[in-house]
Amino acid sequence: MGAARVKRPISQENGGLHSTSSSQSSSGGEQKCQRRRNRFVGKDGRCNVTFVNMSERSQRYLTDLFTTCVDIRWRWMFVVFSLSFLLSWLLFGFTFWLIASTHGDLAPPAIGAPEPCFLQVNSFMAAFLFSLETQTSIGYGFRSVTEACPLAVLAVVLQCIVGCIIDAFIIGAVMAKIAKPKKRNETLVFSENAVVALRDGKLCMMWRVGNLRKSHLVEAHVRAQLLKPRVTPEGEYLPLDHVDINVGFDNGTDRIFLVSPVTIVHEINEDSPLYEMSRRELEQESDFEIVVILEGMVEATAMTTQCRSSYLSHEILWGHRFEPVLFEKKNYYQVDYSYFHRTYEIPSTPTCSAKDLAEQKYILTARTSFCYENEVALMSHSDLDLPKVSHSTIAAVRLPDRNPTRRSDCIVIRLKACRSFMFFSLFGN
Numbered sequence: 343m344g345a346a347r348v349k350r351p352i353s354q355e356n357g358g359l360h361s362t363s364s365s366q367s368s369s370g371g372e373q374k375c376q377r378r379r380n381r382f383v384g385k386d387g388r389c390n391v392t393f394v395n396m397s398e399r400s401q402r403y404l405t406d407l408f409t410t411c412v413d414i415r416w417r418w419m420f421v422v423f424s425l426s427f428l429l430s431w432l433l434f435g436f437t438f439w440l441i442a443s444t445h446g447d448l449a450p451p452a453i454g455a456p457e458p459c460f461l462q463v464n465s466f467m468a469a470f471l472f473s474l475e476t477q478t479s480i481g482y483g484f485r486s487v488t489e490a491c492p493l494a495v496l497a498v499v500l501q502c503i504v505g506c507i508i509d510a511f512i513i514g515a516v517m518a519k520i521a522k523p524k525k526r527n528e529t530l531v532f533s534e535n536a537v538v539a540l541r542d543g544k545l546c547m548m549w550r551v552g553n554l555r556k557s558h559l560v561e562a563h564v565r566a567q568l569l570k571p572r573v574t575p576e577g578e579y580l581p582l583d584h585v586d587i588n589v590g591f592d593n594g595t596d597r598i599f600l601v602s603p604v605t606i607v608h609e610i611n612e613d614s615p616l617y618e619m620s621r622r623e624l625e626q627e628s629d630f631e632i633v634v635i636l637e638g639m640v641e642a643t644a645m646t647t648q649c650r651s652s653y654l655s656h657e658i659l660w661g662h663r664f665e666p667v668l669f670e671k672k673n674y675y676q677v678d679y680s681y682f683h684r685t686y687e688i689p690s691t692p693t694c695s696a697k698d699l700a701e702q703k704y705i706l707t708a709r710t711s712f713c714y715e716n717e718v719a720l721m722s723h724s725d726l727d728l729p730k731v732s733h734s735t736i737a738a739v740r741l742p743d744r745n746p747t748r749r750s751d752c753i754v755i756r757l758k759a760c761r762s763f764m765f766f767s768l769f770g771n
Contacts, residue, residue: 379630379631381631382569383652412518423516427477431470432470434473439470442460442464447463457490460486460494477501530649532549532651533550535653536548536632538658538660544696548663549606550605552604560641563596563598563636564635565586565596566589566632568587568633570585570629587632600638605664618696620693621694627655628654631652631654634653667679667681
């Protein structure tokens with residue numbers, strides 16, 4: 343959150359942006375087909391980055407052995423787990439066999455022979471079994487160490503210490519691997535598309551985040567960055583320039599209460615890198631990527647988790663809004679995730695850039711004076727048989743179910759007080 347925002351509007355002159363085909367184009371003209379850029383961050387949050395030509399990579403990884411064991415796959419963790427015990431058993435088994443051989447314990451017993459260092463250890467296999475029984479505390483009671491050899495006693499003590507260290511290391515690595523919040527990301531979702539529409543009279547880019555678990559994400563906050571190539575005034579080419587996108591960290595609205603899905607809003611103002619981008623430029627643009635990040639602490643473990651996703655230009659829908667997912671029932675609120683990714687088009691959305699809109703180069707129609715809830719109700723006006731409503735009337739409207747397989751739910755939306763001439767200007771025809 344501490345990165346400073348840089349005012350770098352996207353334009354045709356900044357960064358050498360190229361045109362591409364768009365699935366949401368409204369111009370209907372010919373579109374130039376161009377290869378879309380590779381994602382830097384995938385929709386699943388994985389970074390599309392490969393490291394090559396790293397000097398002393400193995401040595402550096404082995405230096406931080408614990409983190410390496412936590413990060414590796416479970417199959418390799420099982421290999422490390424097995425080899426650590428097997429090698430320690432073999433090492434101390436060989437030590438016990440060497441001590442017994444030096445003391446003469448491997449020779450056939452004879453009358454008057456000195457007391458052996460180990461009882462019933464007369465071969466390497468017997469020494470290996472004694473090592474295994476000692477470290478795992480099996481204690482069959484058949485083989486044991488005697489007081490005749492202090493060196494043998496010292497070896498047994500060392501094996502007990504080494505065995506405890508290995509147990510602590512393996513248990514710690516396994517527990518840390520199990521408790522990793524990485525899988526928590528599977529229950530944190532981003533909307534498939536971002537949208538651009540008016541919010542409170544200002545052009546905003548919005549996307550939606552949701553938590554599929556009932557357990558909360560503590561201290562949840564979001565941030566976003568725009569990634570694109572750029573050429574500096576000195577002629578230096580930056581293949582991936584990072585520009586922060588303000589999602590409210592100036593006033594604290596970047597911190598969210600993620601109990602139900604939340605729509606993240608980026609106001610496209612003069613500090614936004616999208617300030618000079620219009621709908622046409624967005625649909626022709628292909629050389630930028632918006633990376634969105636959700637961070638928070640897992641309630642059960644207090645470990646920090648991070649969920650990532652990204653949006654390319656063709657995944658940003660201009661003139662759309664998200665359909666409601668939160669519905670009020672009798673004694674509770676219900677979240678319907680079948681509507682989580684759905685959007686609907688707002689024809690009244692300005693197609694100009696936020697800069698032109700701020701300079702009043704685009705005249706807003708009367709429809710934009712309606713509140714968001716009214717616009718949801720009115721978007722399907724052609725399918726509804728609405729009664730004539732005066733300025734003081736409050737009506738309950740039942741929207742048609744967009745999904746025929748879904749149970750018939752009644753979405754009740756209150757039409758707030760609107761002037762009569764405004765209503766008839768919309769429905770007069």
